Amino acid sequence: MSIELNKIRNIGISAHIDSGKTTLTERILFYTQKIHAIHDVKGKDGVGATMDSMELEKERGITIASAATFCEWDEHEINIIDTPGHVDFTIEVERSLRVLDGAILVLCSVGGVQSQSITVDQQMKRYKVPCIAFINKCDRSGANPERVTEQLIEKLGHNAIAMQMPIGLEAEHEGVVDLASMKAIYFDGDNGEDLRIEEIPAELKDRAEEKREELIEQASNFCDDLAEAFLEEQEISAEMILSAMRKGVLSRKVTPVYMGSAYKNKGVQPLLDAAVQLLPDPSDVSNSALDLDNEETPIELGSSSEDPTVALAFKLEDGQYGQLTYIRVYQGTITKGDTLINTRSGKKIKIGRLVRMHANQMEDIGSIQAGYIGALFGIDCASGDTFADPKLNYSMTSMFVPNPVISLAIIPKDNKAQINMSKALNRFSKEDPTFRAFVDDETNETIIEGMGELHLEVYVERMRREYNAEVTTGQPRVAYRETITKRAEFNYTHKKQTGGSGQYGRVTGYMEPLSEGEFEFINKITGGAIPTQFISSCEKGFKSSLEKGALMEFPVTGIRVEINDGAAHNVDSSEMAFQAAAKGAFREAYNKAKPVIHEPIMKVVVETPTEFQGSVMGTINQRRGTIVGTQDEGPICVIESQVPLAEMFGYSTILRSSTQGKAQFTMEFANYHRVPQSITEELQKKKAEEAKKGAA
Amino acid sequence: MLKKDLMMRNPLRAVSDENGYILPEGGLGAVVARAGVGKTALLVQLALNSLLKGDNALHISLGDPVRKVSLWYKEVFNNIGVQYQIEKIDDLWNELLPQRFIMTFNIDGFSVPRLDERLTELADQNIFHPQMILIDGLPFNEQTKRTDLQALKELSEKFKSHIWFTVRSHRHEEPDSDGMPIQIAEFADLLDVVVKLEPQESDIRLNVLKGSGAISSQNLSLDPATMLIKE
Numbered sequence: 024m025s026i027e028l029n030k031i032r033n034i035g036i037s038a039h040i041d042s043g044k045t046t047l048t049e050r051i052l053f054y055t056q057k058i059h060a061i062h063d064v065k066g067k068d069g070v071g072a073t074m075d076s077m078e079l080e081k082e083r084g085i086t087i088a089s090a091a092t093f094c095e096w097d098e099h100e101i102n103i104i105d106t107p108g109h110v111d112f113t114i115e116v117e118r119s120l121r122v123l124d125g126a127i128l129v130l131c132s133v134g135g136v137q138s139q140s141i142t143v144d145q146q147m148k149r150y151k152v153p154c155i156a157f158i159n160k161c162d163r164s165g166a167n168p169e170r171v172t173e174q175l176i177e178k179l180g181h182n183a184i185a186m187q188m189p190i191g192l193e194a195e196h197e198g199v200v201d202l203a204s205m206k207a208i209y210f211d212g213d214n215g216e217d218l219r220i221e222e223i224p225a226e227l228k229d230r231a232e233e234k235r236e237e238l239i240e241q242a243s244n245f246c247d248d249l250a251e252a253f254l255e256e257q258e259i260s261a262e263m264i265l266s267a268m269r270k271g272v273l274s275r276k277v278t279p280v281y282m283g284s285a286y287k288n289k290g291v292q293p294l295l296d297a298a299v300q301l302l303p304d305p306s307d308v309s310n311s312a313l314d315l316d317n318e319e320t321p322i323e324l325g326s327s328s329e330d331p332t333v334a335l336a337f338k339l340e341d342g343q344y345g346q347l348t349y350i351r352v353y354q355g356t357i358t359k360g361d362t363l364i365n366t367r368s369g370k371k372i373k374i375g376r377l378v379r380m381h382a383n384q385m386e387d388i389g390s391i392q393a394g395y396i397g398a399l400f401g402i403d404c405a406s407g408d409t410f411a412d413p414k415l416n417y418s419m420t421s422m423f424v425p426n427p428v429i430s431l432a433i434i435p436k437d438n439k440a441q442i443n444m445s446k447a448l449n450r451f452s453k454e455d456p457t458f459r460a461f462v463d464d465e466t467n468e469t470i471i472e473g474m475g476e477l478h479l480e481v482y483v484e485r486m487r488r489e490y491n492a493e494v495t496t497g498q499p500r501v502a503y504r505e506t507i508t509k510r511a512e513f514n515y516t517h518k519k520q521t522g523g524s525g526q527y528g529r530v531t532g533y534m535e536p537l538s539e540g541e542f543e544f545i546n547k548i549t550g551g552a553i554p555t556q557f558i559s560s561c562e563k564g565f566k567s568s569l570e571k572g573a574l575m576e577f578p579v580t581g582i583r584v585e586i587n588d589g590a591a592h593n594v595d596s597s598e599m600a601f602q603a604a605a606k607g608a609f610r611e612a613y614n615k616a617k618p619v620i621h622e623p624i625m626k627v628v629v630e631t632p633t634e635f636q637g638s639v640m641g642t643i644n645q646r647r648g649t650i651v652g653t654q655d656e657g658p659i660c661v662i663e664s665q666v667p668l669a670e671m672f673g674y675s676t677i678l679r680s681s682t683q684g685k686a687q688f689t690m691e692f693a694n695y696h697r698v699p700q701s702i703t704e705e706l707q708k709k710k711a712e713e714a715k716k717g718a719a
Numbered sequence: 720m721l722k723k724d725l726m727m728r729n730p731l732r733a734v735s736d737e738n739g740y741i742l743p744e745g746g747l748g749a750v751v752a753r754a755g756v757g758k759t760a761l762l763v764q765l766a767l768n769s770l771l772k773g774d775n776a777l778h779i780s781l782g783d784p785v786r787k788v789s790l791w792y793k794e795v796f797n798n799i800g801v802q803y804q805i806e807k808i809d810d811l812w813n814e815l816l817p818q819r820f821i822m823t824f825n826i827d828g829f830s831v832p833r834l835d836e837r838l839t840e841l842a843d844q845n846i847f848h849p850q851m852i853l854i855d856g857l858p859f860n861e862q863t864k865r866t867d868l869q870a871l872k873e874l875s876e877k878f879k880s881h882i883w884f885t886v887r888s889h890r891h892e893e894p895d896s897d898g899m900p901i902q903i904a905e906f907a908d909l910l911d912v913v914v915k916l917e918p919q920e921s922d923i924r925l926n927v928l929k930g931s932g933a934i935s936s937q938n939l940s941l942d943p944a945t946m947l948i949k950e
Contacts, residue, residue, distance in 0.1 A: 178784055538807065637840040644846045652778075652785035652821030653837075655828055663785050665816075696813060 028306045028326060028394050033351070034298055035104040035119050037147060038129035043159045047129055047285040047294075048092075048103060054216065054292055055094035055101070091338070091349050091396050093379045093386075099299045102396040120150040121419075122337045122351040122396065125272075125302030127294065128156045132166040132192075132282065136174040137630055137687075144179045153272045155279045155301055156181070157294050161189050162196040162284040172280050181278040184241045186268075186297065187290070188234055189282055190224065199283060199290050200227060202235045203261035208293060215288025241277060242267040265300050272301045305394025310353050312409070312417035315366060322417060328392040330354040331412035332363060335419040336399075339406050339454045341489070348399045349380070350391070353419070355412060357397075358390040363410040366418045372410060376400040405453045427459055427472035428623040428668055428692050431479050432497035433486075434468065443492035444469070451482050458482060472502070475625075475690060476672060501669045502623060503706070504695060505572030506581040507616035510535040515611050516590075517604035527595035528553075528604035530561055531588035534612050537581050542569060545585040553589035553601070560598040561586055564605025573610065574618045575703075575710060581621075584609075620703050623668040626693040628661060629678065631686035636660045638681045646670035647699075665693055725803065725811075731768045731948060734939070739772050741765075741930075742883070742911050745876035747868070751886040751900045752916035757923055758885040760946035761916065762853045763795045765883055769851040770815045777849035777880075779834070780823045781856035788821045788855075798945040820847045826858060831870040838878055854884040859902035868906045888915075898928055916941065 038044040092103050104119045120126070126147055130136060147154055156175060158168040168189055175183035188200040190207060198209040200223050207224060211217040223231050239259055243250035246267035252259055271277035281297055283290015306326045312333055313319040324333055332355030340347045350357070357363070361374045378385040379397045391397035404410075409418045435441040448460040448471070458479075459472040473479045476499055486492040512533045519526040530553065537543055544562045553561065565584050572579040589604075627648065631639045636653065639662055643650055648666035671690060678686050698706070735741050742748045752758045766776040780788045793812075800808035822837065841847040852875065875882045888900045895904040903910065913929040923941035925948070942949050 177782075538809070636837075637844060640841070640846050641844050644844065649817045650820060650846065651789060651816070652823065654785050655822070655824045655833075655837075657825065657828055661785070 029304045030099045031304055031394050032099055032101045032298055032302055033104070033122065033124045033305065033394070033396055034101060034302055035123040035126040035152070036129060037120070037126050037154075043131065043285055044129045047127075047157065047159060047291065050285045050288060050291045051103065051295060052092065052094055053214065054295065055096050091380055091398070093396075096295045097299050101295075101298065104396075119337065120147060120152055122335060123150075123152055124305055124308045125298070126152045126154040127298065128154045128278070130156060130158050130171050130175070131163075132158045132161045132168045132171055133163045135167075135171045136178045144181075151275060153275050153303055155272065155281060155294075155297055156183060157290075158280060158282040159285055161192055161282055161289070162194065162287045164193050166192045166196070168192075168280075168282045175278060175280065182241070182271075182276060183278045183280050184238055185234055185282075186238065186279045187282050187293070188227065188231055190227065196284055196287065196289060199281075199293065200231050201261075201293060202231060202238050203264045205231065205235060205261075208290075210289045210292075215291070218292060239264060242271065245271040245274075245276065269301050273303050273307055310419075312353070312419050315416040315418055319418075324353045324417075326354060326393050328354075328356045330393070331415050332357055332361070332410070333412070333415060333417050333419070334363075334391075334410045336402075336404050336406060336408045336410065339404075339450075341450050345401050346403065347378075347380075348402050348404060349396065350399060350410065351396050352391050352393050354393045356390050356392045357399075357410075362413065364413050364416075365404055366409045366411050366416055367405070368408070371413075372402050372404070374399060375402075405456075407456065426502070427457060428474060428502050428625075429476065429479065430470050430472040430500045430502060431483075432463075432466070432468040432470055432500075433483065433494045434497070436493040436495065440491075440493045443490040444486060444494055447482075447486045447490040447492055451485070468497070474692065499672060501667075503575070503577045503698070504581075504621045505574050505577045505579045505618050506621055507534060507536050507579075507613065507618050509615070509617045511612040511616035513608040513612035514588075515604055515608035517600055517607050519600075520595075525592075525595040526597065526600035526603065527590075527592035528557070528597075528600040529590040530586050530601070530604045530608045532584065532586035532608070534582055534584045534609070534616055536616075537583040541580040541582075542566065543583040545583065547585055547587040548589065549587075552591075553586070554591050554596070557591065557596065557598060557601040558586075560601040561589075561605045564602035565609055567602070568606050568609035568613075572618055573613050575620060575706060577620065579613075579618075620698040620706065621695040622698045622702075624665050624693045624696045625668050625671060625690045627664050627666045627671070627674075627688055627690045629664070629686055629688040630659060630661050631682050633658060633660045635682040635686060636662065639678070639686060642674075642677055642681055646674070647702075667696070667698075668692075725771055725799070725805070731764065735768075739768070740881070742881035744879055744881060745872065746881045746911040747872055747875060747909060748881070748883045748912040748914075749886050749903055749910055750883060750914055750916065751888050751903070751928070753888055753890060756916045756918060757941050757943075757946045758887070758916065759791055759855055760795060761914075761925075761941065761948070762855055762883060762885060763791050764948055766819065766851065766853055767792070767796060767799070767815075770818045773818070774850035775818045775820070775848060776851045776853065777820045777822060777838075777847065779829075779852065779854045780821065781826045781829050781854070781858070783823060783856070785821050785823055788823065792819070795946065798947055802945065802947060820849065826856065829857075831867060831874055835874055835877075838874070842878070849878065849880050852878075852880050852882045854882065857884045857886070859886055863902075865906055865909075868909045872909055900928075918943075 036044045036048055094101050094103065104123060128144065158171050160166060161168060172183050172185055175181045186202055188202060189196060190198045190200060198207060200207050205223060207221045209219040209221065211219050239249070239253050242264050243253045249259065249263050249267045252263065268277065268279055272279065279297065279301060281290060281294045283294070285291055310324045311321040312324055314322045332352065334350045334352040334357060336348045336350050338349035357374055357377065359374055359377055363372050363374065365372055377388050377391055377397055377399060379388055388397065411417050433444070435444045451458050452460055457474050461470055463470050471479055471482065479499070483494060483496055486494055510533055514531040516529040517526060544565060546558050548558065569579040569582070627643070629639050633655065640650060643662065643664045643666060646666050647670050648664045651663040651665060654661040678688055750758050750761050766778055769776045778788055796812055797808065871882060886900060886902050888902065892901055894900050899907045899913065900915070903913065907913070907929065910929060915926045915928050917924050917926060921943065923943055925939040925941065939948055941947065
């Protein structure tokens, strides 16, 4: 498997849920002859689109986990990552974006830029992924690709420019006009596989000329030769336009817009051409790793297959034959039989079977070269691990992993379910760093934690379906935290004399609120008041006090502790004694420091037909929400708000019933805010009741 | 304490009446300037002044999305934080946030009756009652009618509020004989205060074209680096 780098494209398809990206992927695979029949997402034939590898996804008609698949087009090899569209699975989207060189942003020509498109777009910006846009569903009633292009400019700040013009819209959608070549393209055959190129219909000619001029004007910003030719009114070829646009795309200064209807088999092949012509190849993109031997200094990676190997495991899947690990090789080549190091664990790994994937089918290969995406069998690792040549101690940039905001107790039905549940939890926490599972020491219950209600629901569902683990779930719980609001001093002596050697330690200092970060420990002891060997015990003591705050037993964050004096005893002082002294000091100062409860606040964006604007705002208001703003867009209104997570349980049902099911919302973690006094009291009351019940 | 401190240092205090208002209830005020001189920045500071006083401010933007308007506020507020070396500005910001409401419309989608409808809805559900309304990007052209401004004034009276709006002027346009920008010359009698922002040497001057009381005699300017008002 050796191919020039400029013939490789690693692309993702990013989109809002329901904008048709799975259908688009399906069509791409059909036209590139990777599959032999087309299935619809919610297939009448019961087969489902090929990329939806999980049963659950098939049923819901959505793609939850990304699967990498390989296809060929115009002598280029394309690796496609099908990315999930829901915000609750953000980590999956972000991980996919990390390994991509370019992306196709799919938008619905009716719905336009929706709130989720904004989230996905922000993620693409964060990872600097160049993209082209595809406005899908031009056959739907209300289709308006021009409006969506404007929204790309206004709402997402893209310098979007149309590369095509639709020939007919809604039921009359027949094809597209290619503005670079000034030809009309029609899609014939049962599945649109036969392209018919013709002259532009007379009635569209003038408009097409105008649009082409706009396109050339934009493109000439990226190529002096084109600008010159344009000014001198010379003939301008399609190649000149495309080559200029490519420069613009690679520098992320322009977003070319394509259009069509994947479902009606229109516009997909020109989009594939565009992916090959405009999106970057691996050598166009610079990637860096962190040198772990050198204080994590960023190191620019080469893209040569001859360099020492660096690869990233970006996705794990449980297959029939064990764990399948999707990797992207950034430099060097991974060959069967190689030995590499997992730089996170330091463990050696021996490369066994190498494959490349097409949804649920796979093909064995001998090696994976730089710039390529493939999969390994039988490697034990976690998602996000780096595999490197033993000579290098590099790690690919670590991704920001937010702390979970919600938890749920799960109880297995029987012993068999218990075993299967453990297997599933083990797998899920390896796959998704935002999903965590642990056993509560006090209640002995298994608790799962994640980024939202739906996030956890999907995993519970997957447990049932994929692992045959029947579980019941408890009420979702919000991850509250405690923090202090005032500075408070402590001066605590821990003294115990119970025969034998005693315990003695005294710590003096203060605690104060810390605006950024969770915990800071400052040692200002001078003159050995506390011997150096016990300082770390003091820190340990304070740290362990953070696990449960005295107010409501929630974890404590945002606290700085400084110790500046103390005392020790020659015989009776020990590590244990100082840990106990620090714990006592924490208890002593904590209440004086006026602790308060903080709760996670979610950014909730609702899109609703304007007539329901009032009632939607009412639902937000009733949930202690703050409306940041409303965006009036004619028939649709977007309401942006901040709502405490604790108030958001079951919101989808409420929203559906108050808008006749016509509104949709997205929710993501925004920040932690102080809980109002009345709610704190309610929480305390509830806790007291629970304690009473537990005691009874 | 922090709030009070900020209000005491607020340069707009000098141009306000004893209750901290520049415009009377039901009044209209215009901020005139060429593109990019600082109309929105001034509007945001007028709003922040109102928020610090404990009043609610409704910011209407015709054209910019909510996210961009929010950014304006965050930016101006952070600049104030830096200028006055305030710590814990985030806490104060969270406290002020519920008092601000942003509404955005496409220019074509905006009309006074529509705004009235929205405000009534907000008031009926007890979601938001603005004491101050700011409208950024209101178009002034040949189609602008006197009745539009009158309707806006009535709305302002109905909601016991006052309205500030921006007017975009152009370099090549001469003002009328009273020095009023031509875009608003024929409605000048409906306006209580008109201020014009003009770049002058290293500053942006805030010239009062119309106004009575404290504002008429003031000499304010904007710092072009932070767009904050200085005395």
